[in-house]
Amino acid sequence: MKARVYRSHQRSFDCRVEGSHEIVKATAYGKFLKGEETIVVGDYVTLEENKEGEDFLIVDREERKSEIFRILVRESKKKVTAANCDLLVILNSVAKPTYKRGITDRFLVRAHQWQVMPIVIYNKMDQHDPEKVDIDFEADRLKELGVECFEISALNEDYQPRYLDKGLAELKEALKGKTSIFVGQSGVGKSQTITCLSEGQVELKTNKVGKIGKGSHTTTWSEIVDCGSFELIDSPGIRSFSIDDIDPAELIEYFPDLEEIAVKCKFSNCEHMPDSTGCAFFKDVDEDSREFQLMISRLEAWHVMFYEACQTPHWAKSYKKS
Template sequence: MQGTVYKSTGSWYTVKAENGEFFECRIKGKFRIKGIKSTNPIAVGDIVEFELEADGEEGNGVITKIVERKNYIVRKSVNLSKQVHIIAANVDQAFLLVTLNNPITYTAFIDRFLVTAEAYDITAILLFNKIDSYNGEELEEVNYLMKMYEDIGYEVLAISAKNGENIEAVKDLMKDKTSMFSGNSGVGKSTLVNALDGLEIKTAEISEQHMQGQHTTTFAEMYDLSFGGKIIDTPGIRGFGVVDMEKEELGDYFPEFFKLKSACKFNNCLHLDEPKCAVKEALEEGKLSWSRYKNYVQMLEEDVDENYRTDIYKN
């Protein structure tokens, strides 16, 4: 039988078969997937083949094979630094929830998310949440950020998970697709999921002491949506990074830089101090965002693998 993993608790996996029936499955032996050193070989979103246990309890099965993934998302293991934890697999699109405050979503965080999504050809959508809570000056800043990313070519939406503003537009984007919601803890992921389809996923208030969210989701879990499609609810994340990327590639994943690359004097231009750099010229002319460029340079200069290998998309 074949099915999709909807929930993982580390030792048991809830699998939805093609006929719509759910089974609790386990694995036998070790799964080795393209050399991945993972703390969990099977993840939510995986398509698996399984067999029912003849002498076991009704509804139980054994997973025998993982169908090749089109992508997956991993988190570096906290205790085992050389291993990773696979959060989810086979994601069609990723939504990043952004909040101006309570908590602050920094542009460096947004840009790392977008770069990683670009690198592995995953559609990324930015949702600027809590739009109902901002004053006039804050709304101006939100509108500025939205226009900046929209001009680059990204889909952006101003929403309020709390009062339902633009929730129908989010639903339209999610129809018949497997979507994942990410963002710093406390940005309203669980509240939004509840608003989308009345799913009762535990939520938590922002910690006033640290202005950070309480981690309410321990494991990723997939839910079917009444309006079509699926959603993967993931643990709150505080960092997002890239991996397995050469410095010469990084600029290619900033779409506005990539468009100008052919006009640079050197085809391997890093857009730093090279002469006749089209990106630097566009910056000086005010045609590109200095915020984006600053984050690009920061990513180039930092030890990406050590400092930012926190949550990543991977083919």
């Protein structure tokens, strides 16, 4: 019997039976618990009835279409947290916790690395202060990349978009038939948004205390939520946004909008600073134009990540395959 892993607790897995909404319990042993064939949320598996009559046994795992992973530089290991995702939903709060543009830029790098299409949501629009976050500017800087942006309030499903042409209704349309993993800082409203999108089918635990910041993560493991016409993966707010596993020389490839300009620089190792000789980013440009402001805000994100990536020596970025 074919099934999909929805939740995992050590060696026990909740699996949804293919072609139905039924959830069964299954146990895995040996190679499926450690190493290259470890089973994670989102995996498609084959189940066999357990001899003792209870539960099921996982006997096979299908090849993955995509993986959400991190390279743990210090341990030289690849850690996969979810599999077979079609969309990476980068969720931002425009109120509390404070909006941080750089986090979206970091997840866009990951989307590229994971080969999963990204979309961006601006949540908590009911508390939006236009003086603090310019939604038009934020969405425009991603336009060049073809990233769709949505504005919503997970607490008020009647909220109508004011800045972008996409709100909750368009978001539901974009998710249809897909598996989407929600990522973002702790407290931005990932669990609340999934609850809102499930239209009353599920209610996930959310941060009711209102304590936001390090050490106050409400969701502590990844799980799939079955919303009928789409599947969503809730995940814990990422603790580390570090990109120390990426080779600084390759980083520009993760910024296709900038790479296009960078190839025109006079020197191939150009650091793209205003005083770099022959730098294409600063040659013949109108520094007051909005176009330049948008581009420069992306270049700033690249600079921050570039210098960060340079901190880890090249040899430490490879990993063992288990």
